[in-house]
Amino acid sequence: MRHISLKSSLTLHRVLASSLILLCFMLLDASNSLSDFSTQLLYGDTSTFWGTLNDLNRTTYSLSEVNEILDSEFGIPKEGIGRADFEFLSDTETGMKDYFSKGRIGLSAEALAGGIARNRVFPEVKGYGAYSFHTEYGFLEPYDRSESSWNYQLFTLLGIGKVEMVDALAIDLYPRIPSVESFLFFWGAEGTIGYKNIFSSTMWSRNQIYVSPTVFYLDESETAKKFKINHRKASLRWRTESEWRVQPFENLDPIFELGALGISGPQPTPFRPLPKSWDLIHDLETFPSAGQLFGIGSRLVLRNSDSTFSFLLDGGFYGGYLGAGANLQIKNFSLSAGSWGYEQSSGFRIIESRIRYLEVGYSSEI
Amino acid sequence: MIGLAGTFSISGCAPSNDDSNSEDRIIQMLDERRYDDVIEMIENDPDPEVKKTYSTYLVQAYLGVAHLEPLSFSNKVLARQSSSTEQDVSPVDRMIPDCDPSAMSERDEIDFRCTLWRIFRNLTRKNFSQLERASLVAQKYFDKDTESTNSINFIGAYVETLLTLHLIKETILYYDQLDPIADSDQDISALFRLIGDTTQSAERALSRAKHVSQIKITQSISGFQDENLFTDKNKNWSDQIDFRNESGIPLIRSIAYSTSQDMETIAGKVLIIRELDRFIIELSGADQKDR
Numbered sequence: 001m002r003h004i005s006l007k008s009s010l011t012l013h014r015v016l017a018s019s020l021i022l023l024c025f026m027l028l029d030a031s032n033s034l035s036d037f038s039t040q041l042l043y044g045d046t047s048t049f050w051g052t053l054n055d056l057n058r059t060t061y062s063l064s065e066v067n068e069i070l071d072s073e074f075g076i077p078k079e080g081i082g083r084a085d086f087e088f089l090s091d092t093e094t095g096m097k098d099y100f101s102k103g104r105i106g107l108s109a110e111a112l113a114g115g116i117a118r119n120r121v122f123p124e125v126k127g128y129g130a131y132s133f134h135t136e137y138g139f140l141e142p143y144d145r146s147e148s149s150w151n152y153q154l155f156t157l158l159g160i161g162k163v164e165m166v167d168a169l170a171i172d173l174y175p176r177i178p179s180v181e182s183f184l185f186f187w188g189a190e191g192t193i194g195y196k197n198i199f200s201s202t203m204w205s206r207n208q209i210y211v212s213p214t215v216f217y218l219d220e221s222e223t224a225k226k227f228k229i230n231h232r233k234a235s236l237r238w239r240t241e242s243e244w245r246v247q248p249f250e251n252l253d254p255i256f257e258l259g260a261l262g263i264s265g266p267q268p269t270p271f272r273p274l275p276k277s278w279d280l281i282h283d284l285e286t287f288p289s290a291g292q293l294f295g296i297g298s299r300l301v302l303r304n305s306d307s308t309f310s311f312l313l314d315g316g317f318y319g320g321y322l323g324a325g326a327n328l329q330i331k332n333f334s335l336s337a338g339s340w341g342y343e344q345s346s347g348f349r350i351i352e353s354r355i356r357y358l359e360v361g362y363s364s365e366i
Numbered sequence: 367m368i369g370l371a372g373t374f375s376i377s378g379c380a381p382s383n384d385d386s387n388s389e390d391r392i393i394q395m396l397d398e399r400r401y402d403d404v405i406e407m408i409e410n411d412p413d414p415e416v417k418k419t420y421s422t423y424l425v426q427a428y429l430g431v432a433h434l435e436p437l438s439f440s441n442k443v444l445a446r447q448s449s450s451t452e453q454d455v456s457p458v459d460r461m462i463p464d465c466d467p468s469a470m471s472e473r474d475e476i477d478f479r480c481t482l483w484r485i486f487r488n489l490t491r492k493n494f495s496q497l498e499r500a501s502l503v504a505q506k507y508f509d510k511d512t513e514s515t516n517s518i519n520f521i522g523a524y525v526e527t528l529l530t531l532h533l534i535k536e537t538i539l540y541y542d543q544l545d546p547i548a549d550s551d552q553d554i555s556a557l558f559r560l561i562g563d564t565t566q567s568a569e570r571a572l573s574r575a576k577h578v579s580q581i582k583i584t585q586s587i588s589g590f591q592d593e594n595l596f597t598d599k600n601k602n603w604s605d606q607i608d609f610r611n612e613s614g615i616p617l618i619r620s621i622a623y624s625t626s627q628d629m630e631t632i633a634g635k636v637l638i639i640r641e642l643d644r645f646i647i648e649l650s651g652a653d654q655k656d657r
Contacts, residue, residue: 070437074397075393075394075397075398118393118396118397119393119396119397119426120396120397120399120430120435121396121426121427121429121430121435121436122426122435122436122517122520122521122524123437169517169520345390346390347390347391350390350391350394351390351394
């Protein structure tokens, strides 16, 4: 059995537009040749700091104008993200079959743009735009739906892209915004191991550990020159996730479930919309302050027994910020929306980046 | 549960990141204009290393308390100035008369005399002590000009420039109300102490400024124009940065002249007083009228 899924996570208009076009093609293609197909599309906050920088660029550099533009921006990060994912799964038949039942290839296009102005005395302006594309390939062994089982996944990833950055005192913005454009190259791996324990027909738990080391390289040399590394950054995303689910009422259809979720690690939210380049741009720390490493919340699930309909509602206090999200799945289509807060500093509740998103998707077995 | 337990144990092994947390908190307070909190946090820390580490933020907090953030201060200088009533003419207005109080654009031609009038009006005695404190912190904790970063030298140059201007204002106002015949030697000595402080501050300002790219200095002082109080766009920057070079504008010339004189000798004092007189005449606009 092969499995294909396409997922797009979008917050920037241009990524949204291109993904919608891609989605249309996929749906057309699916209707013509595939018996069963699924897709997802996500849309989020579109406000980005580049609007502010463009405003600065357009001004005639009157001090009052610069002051006015920056005045409302201090300490408030603006960020937009976009992502389009394509995933292909296939049963393994030889070689790794004893360890992993499926092989996986993933393709992702991601965008991250934003910025922040800080310090009212001598203002510092940081702006960034990162656009990247990466591939993931590896193997996985999914949970067994009917009995207690292990899940493990191992992927490698390889990506390229472009990063544009501004990091300057406000006064340096004249006579033009001193942005630096770099070629981005990154590689890494993702590993997951988890165990789902089914205690009874009405109760189960899932415990999972995820680790993803990535090394980023930035090349700021001019195109005519040889590739030259100007910046290297290694990041380690990790998380542990514990979920307990119970059906308080038996023999209901649709089935109603209550869940409790505990997550730890950087960016501990149930939904993970952040692109890989986030780690580079925000200089992700493996162990930031303890307060932003933990999240707890509850989960309500309404689903029917043949998995053609489900509605999931998440809410809780994750990484220092309240957040909520919902997911609706009807047959092969899904729709997700939510709002989660992410800490941009290494401290606790200092600089909140609030990501609001909308995702639609479709997935299918072919 | 297993995962959370694992996380607790992993986090226990993690290195401390208190320093970056503190820096983030300080910047957050600067964003929110909580300057007193920044000063209290850094000044009251028993660890002397903390003051050294965060000295640039401490200096900025003192500037904030004094309402001397560069952008908003420049805006205040450019904005419409309040008019003195006939009965209550401020000493600065009396010293530098006939300046248009209406709002000024950065694109307007800079009139040195009236720009100085605007700056003097916005440098009040209330913010002088904070500025002095900022200067003392910078002198104590900032590395030597050549070893400091561009930004630190820029902050240092800005603080000392404002302090110099403040001291010039104090000097000329003090000199203006002195009666050389009736006043005591002590009063005269106080004048020369003020001149001494002014020249030392100017020395520090220009020493820092030498290590900052020209564009930052010109923008900060003139509001993104090519010309400004300290330089002449027709002259080479490196020639002008040496303020002892007497080709500069009157303010620089006067300070340069003062520092070149020996204030301990009567001849030196006479020359300085003569230079001060000349400067005050230039400020009053009398020399232009004579022409």
